[in-house]
Amino acid sequence: xxxxxxxxxxxxxxxxxxxxxxxxxxxxxxxxxxxxxxxxxxxxxxxxxxxxxxxxxxxxxxxxxxxxxxxxxxxxxxxxxxxxxxxxxxxxxxxxxxxxxxxxxxxxxxxxxxxxxxxxxxxxxxxxxxxxxxxxxxxxxxxxxxxxxxxxxxxxxxxxxxxxxxxxxxxxxxxxxxxxxxxxxxxxxxxxxxxxxxxxxxxxxxxxxxxxxxxxxxxxxxxxxxxxxxxxxxxxxxxxxxxxxxxxxxxxxxxxxxxxxxxxxxxxxxxxxxxxxxxxxxxxxxxxxxxxxxxxxxxxxxxxxxxxxxxxxxxxxxxxxxxxxxxxxxxxxxxxxxxxxxxxxxxxxxxxxxxxxxxxxxxxxxxxxxxxxxxxxxxxxxxxxxxxxxxxxxxxxxxxxxxxxxxxxxxxxxxxxxxxxxxxxxxxxxxxxxxxxxxxxxxxxxxxxxxxxxxxxxxxxxxxxxxxxxxxxxxxxxxxxxxxxxxxxxxxxxxxxxxxxxxxxxxxxxxxxx
Numbered sequence: 001x002x003x004x005x006x007x008x009x010x011x012x013x014x015x016x017x018x019x020x021x022x023x024x025x026x027x028x029x030x031x032x033x034x035x036x037x038x039x040x041x042x043x044x045x046x047x048x049x050x051x052x053x054x055x056x057x058x059x060x061x062x063x064x065x066x067x068x069x070x071x072x073x074x075x076x077x078x079x080x081x082x083x084x085x086x087x088x089x090x091x092x093x094x095x096x097x098x099x100x101x102x103x104x105x106x107x108x109x110x111x112x113x114x115x116x117x118x119x120x121x122x123x124x125x126x127x128x129x130x131x132x133x134x135x136x137x138x139x140x141x142x143x144x145x146x147x148x149x150x151x152x153x154x155x156x157x158x159x160x161x162x163x164x165x166x167x168x169x170x171x172x173x174x175x176x177x178x179x180x181x182x183x184x185x186x187x188x189x190x191x192x193x194x195x196x197x198x199x200x201x202x203x204x205x206x207x208x209x210x211x212x213x214x215x216x217x218x219x220x221x222x223x224x225x226x227x228x229x230x231x232x233x234x235x236x237x238x239x240x241x242x243x244x245x246x247x248x249x250x251x252x253x254x255x256x257x258x259x260x261x262x263x264x265x266x267x268x269x270x271x272x273x274x275x276x277x278x279x280x281x282x283x284x285x286x287x288x289x290x291x292x293x294x295x296x297x298x299x300x301x302x303x304x305x306x307x308x309x310x311x312x313x314x315x316x317x318x319x320x321x322x323x324x325x326x327x328x329x330x331x332x333x334x335x336x337x338x339x340x341x342x343x344x345x346x347x348x349x350x351x352x353x354x355x356x357x358x359x360x361x362x363x364x365x366x367x368x369x370x371x372x373x374x375x376x377x378x379x380x381x382x383x384x385x386x387x388x389x390x391x392x393x394x395x396x397x398x399x400x401x402x403x404x405x406x407x408x409x410x411x412x413x414x415x416x417x418x419x420x421x422x423x424x425x426x427x428x429x430x431x432x433x434x435x436x437x438x439x440x441x442x443x444x445x446x447x448x449x450x451x452x453x454x455x456x457x458x459x460x461x462x463x464x465x466x467x468x469x470x471x472x473x474x475x476x477x478x479x480x481x482x483x484x485x486x487x488x489x490x491x492x493x494x495x496x497x498x499x500x501x502x503x504x505x506x507x508x509x510x511x512x513x514x
Contacts (some may be wrong), residue, residue: 003027003125004096006087006113009051010402011060011102011129013278014234018102018127024066030090031059032072035083035109039392045214045363046230047399048074053210053232054277060206061245074349075217084112091120100125105276105404105477107325122414131278132315133162139319149320149421152178155312164286165293165300165307165437178308179301186437192260196247200229201236220344222397227363230273230399237274238284244269245288245298253302257370259438263350264360268368269306272400275314282310309369318406320422329388329407333419334470336384340393341509349514351458352442356378356397365399367373373427373501377414381426382462383509387417425479428466431457452497454504458514461501468495 005018007029022072033052052074059069074085091099099117103126104110110126117124128135142157143149156177187467203211211225231237244252252267260266274280288307292298321328343349347358357371367376372394380390391410395401412422431448435441441448446457451464467474467487474480490498508514 001094001096003098003100004087004090004094005029006083006099006101007031007058008083008101008104008109009033010105010277012054013102013129014058014061014133015130015281016102016127016278017130018100021127022100024068028068028070028094028096029059029062030070030072030086031055032083032086033074034072034081034086039395040389040394041392042218042221042439044361044365044397044399045221045225046220046223046228047396048218048221049210049214049228050230050232050273050365050399052213053207053279055278056206056210057233075213077148081114083109084116087113088116088479091117091122096122098123098125100127102127103115103129105402107322107403111326116158125428127496131281132318133158133282133311134315134319136319136322137361139315143319143323148424149316150424151312151316153320154225154316155308158311158315159307162311164311165290165304174300174304177304177401179253179304182255182301183305185254186258187255187260187439189416189439191439192255192258192263192266195251195263195266196243198229198248198265199239199243201231207232223362223365230270231279234279237271237280240274241269241271241280241285241288244271245292249289249302249306250298250303253299253305256368257437258306259353259370259375259434259440261356261439261443264364264367264371266368270366273366275400276400282314286310303342314405317412317422318404320412321404321410324418324421325407328418328421329391329403329411331411331418332387333417334384334415334473336381336415336417337386338384338506340380340385340389341383342498342512343509343513343514344393348512350445351433351514352444353405353438353459356440361397365397367398370437372409373414374429374437377410378427378429379459379462381415381428382459382466383506384466385415387411390415420477425477426474428463428483430463431459434459452494452501456501461498461505464490464495465502468498 003022005022005027013054031214033055054511059071062069070090099122114124160170167173172373211228215225231240248267255267267320271280271285275282286307289303293300293303343354344358347355347362349355353375357367357375391406394410395403395406408422412418416426435448446459447455448457450456451460467483471484474484505514
């Protein structure tokens with residue numbers, strides 16, 4: 001055997017250079033379902049089912065094309081404990097001249113693969129992941145010499161580089177680079193109304209077999225399979241993209257930050273899982289959105305908001321992860337040490353926002369970005385949850401969370417544990433923000449505008465206490481001046497009452513009675 005090609009479960013890109021450079025008559029593919037989450041928490045049932053169903057369809061496609069694929073399924077008596085051990089055994093069995101792998105999305109896994117090949121005395125070729133727009137060298141060239149890594153500047157440069165939503169002279173289409181001011185609407189009292197739902201996909205024999213495997217052999221894993229509707233092939237992913245462009249993109253921008261009880265998806269695309277498994281090419285997604293704008297089907301604020309997520313934020317956080325790995329995952333700039341409350345798993349809390357958002361995660365393995373950042377992430381920030389626990393929960397429970405994207409989003413953006421690498425300020429807010437962007441507070445026993453007393457919203461009490469406790473840390477950040485000035489206006493008696501309420505919140509959270 002000339003080369004052994006290791007394909008990981010989030011590297012399902014048929015056009016990866018690892019495969020296009022190989023020869024099916026002389027090279028072989030190896031794949032294992034054993035490389036599941038390495039953190040302290042078991043993975044969500046839908047996360048397991050999605051990745052394994054997608055892997056098995058990918059395996060079958062390769063075999064139909066004439067590839068030899070050695071596949072290690074979950075639940076098999078011979079299944080190995082992890083990808084590195086699986087690789088070691090196949091090196092010993094096949095004695096390849098070289099091992100090839102597309103760069104993993106986890107720094108530690110890359111080092112394990114390198115160590116395995118070194119110990120087996122076989123050369124390793126690590127291919128760049130050309131699924132992405134921006135290479136590591138490109139990001140380094142952009143980042144080197146900058147005092148701060150600011151998404152906005154990165155995003156504008158990449159728009160110009162890739163000729164996306166720009167005029168012939170390099171100006172932004174629509175006259176602005178950023179339409180965020182138009183993209184922060186709530187639904188108001190009447191709610192979102194009827195929104196066309198995303199498609200469901202027929203479950204073939206392969207997908208049904210995986211669902212049954214997870215249902216029976218992984219019954220103790222968190223979450224539910226009842227609402228499994230994710231695309232598991234490139235064709236299904238493209239169909240999901242087309243459906244989003246046709247039915248939800250036109251209003252996506254305006255309402256992308258809005259939330260509503262029992263409505264987890266709203267106008268969102270739900271394409272992140274397919275993108276992060278590499279079932280969907282981001283270039284195709286952006287091209288379809290651009291075409292929707294050019295044809296008059298979708299307005300510029302919607303299309304720019306979508307492009308910003310795919311070309312801007314997604315590429316930016318990947319660059320940040322690899323620039324600061326492996327230390328990034330250990331960052332804890334605010335010295336947060338509290339354990340993750342049990343209601344992140346159960347949803348058992350009187351806080352209606354957290355109750356609903358956790359239930360979305362349990363049912364779908366997903367929430368859109370605002371519940372992640374400004375409900376689940378915000379509570380973790382204000383409460384002082386240990387960043388590693390929070391990130392491990394996120395990677396275990398979300399179908400689209402892989403270390404390269406989860407760490408900068410959760411440890412950086414949500415918890416500010418990186419001290420300002422990803423975000424120029426912590427994304428702090430009180431219960432009033434949640435009240436403004438959703439209907440959660442209208443059904444909740446807690447009062448979003450109140451910080452003290454038994455009915456005070458825990459978010460609001462924690463918010464003021466958080467700002468008070470970290471005044472010195474944030475005093476040099478001009479973007480925090482307004483919030484800190486409001487804290488300083490509070491009397492000592494009021495701050496003491498807020499602190500007492502926070503202690504009560506912590507006690508109730510630990511006892512499961514919040």
